[in-house]
Amino acid sequence: MLKAGTSKSVQEEVTPTASSSKVPSAGSSESSAGPSKTKTGGDLKAERMRKLKDLHLKRNEARKLNHQEVQEEERRAKLPTNFEARKRRAEWILEDEDRRTKCEAEGDDYDRVKLLNVQADELERINRLKARKKNPDEGFSTYEAATARQYKRLVTNMKVDARNYEEEKEALGEEAFYAGKDTLIHGLHKDKPENIDRMVQDLEKQIERREKYSRRRTHNDEADIDYINERNMKFNKKLERFYGQYTSEIKQNLERGTAI
Template sequence: MADIAEPSSSADATLTPKQRMAERMRRLRELHTRRNEAQKLNHQEVVEEDRRQNQPKNWERRQEWAELKLEEAEQRDAAQKEGKDYDRQRNMDVSAEDALKWDRRKRKHYNPDPGFSNFEASDRQYDRLVKNIKPDMEQYEAKRQAMGDAFYAGAGSIVHGHHKDTKEAVDRLADDVERQIEKREKFSRRRVHDDEADIDYINERNMKFNKKLERFYGQYTQEIKQNLERGTAV
């Protein structure tokens, strides 16, 4: 507001009282206008900062990733119309460093335990699955009476044709297998290093300690960290 022109004393002396009052009112209106503009800009910044704080932690990175995927889809369609192999053309333009980053990103989602690992783990899984079984005793007794001696099959018993799985039992088995697959996909034996994450540690032990601090106190120190990044910390 210091750049508002103030009349000199010589020019002010030549003005009439009415003109001096009009000039002061003009300057006052300019000051009010600038104050309103400053308040409006400040309010916009506060709203924008509040919006950023309420967004997920990796929102900007997710937005960039979505834009890259959309751009890649458009380039793939354009290459397909021209009759070109998009993957081969893209690999020719990718540097070794970028290719290594992409490979590390893919390994993040790699499942290190797709199936059998050892007998102890299989035994624990079997016990857990058995505990989840809820038998229908009435249906059990009805089948035992209907099948007779074939219910407890021996070496020479013929059980073919005596038993048929119900649709409910098949659906229950399919749902259980899908749940196991979904749980297995979420399993991660060890966190893969993220090259894009901020480095705020000096060794692995310090990294684990900082992650623990962030988990318990991150929500309370978020504003301080943002002020330090912007350089507005008091």
């Protein structure tokens, strides 16, 4: 038979073992529930494939946009350097002509209506820029420079009608409109009467302007030398031109020695 103290100690030893046996059971339940929340190998592979597909699509889209940008850059490189400025200028001319036509239809003075929308300081700035860009006549230097200045002046004074230009281009076609050395254009172009009149008026203005010019006088070796330098020669010529008819008799008397 066991003693009472012995049975009590045995009971105390059995109790902790029972409690310790219950703990693993709870842990085992949690560990069994854990793998159900984690992703399996198939899910991870599917997610990675989806991300890889998205990267491929983005790469193809970037490649397409880069190709389009390269084509646009090549197109801009082939255009003239001042293409954008010329385009804005042409658009402004068309808008200005539309506003002028509208004002004329309403019976208003377009120049006055246009000035009403321009500030005074802005108008002064525009006038200063125009005065600065104005190129005075520098005289004759070479025949090539004179021809270039005349061409530039004629082109500057020429007013281009953009609408008629496009209409004639569409009517003739680009091959005949931009004729080359092998293009037969006889009978295709027909000048309008107003264009012929404008050309005649321009030629008449050129003739009048040319008549005002004076050629450089050649040096006359037999003429009397009454000057000490070129500047004094020009001054004496001016005096002779304005007062020669009044002093001719005095000059003759001085040359004969009969002057009193």
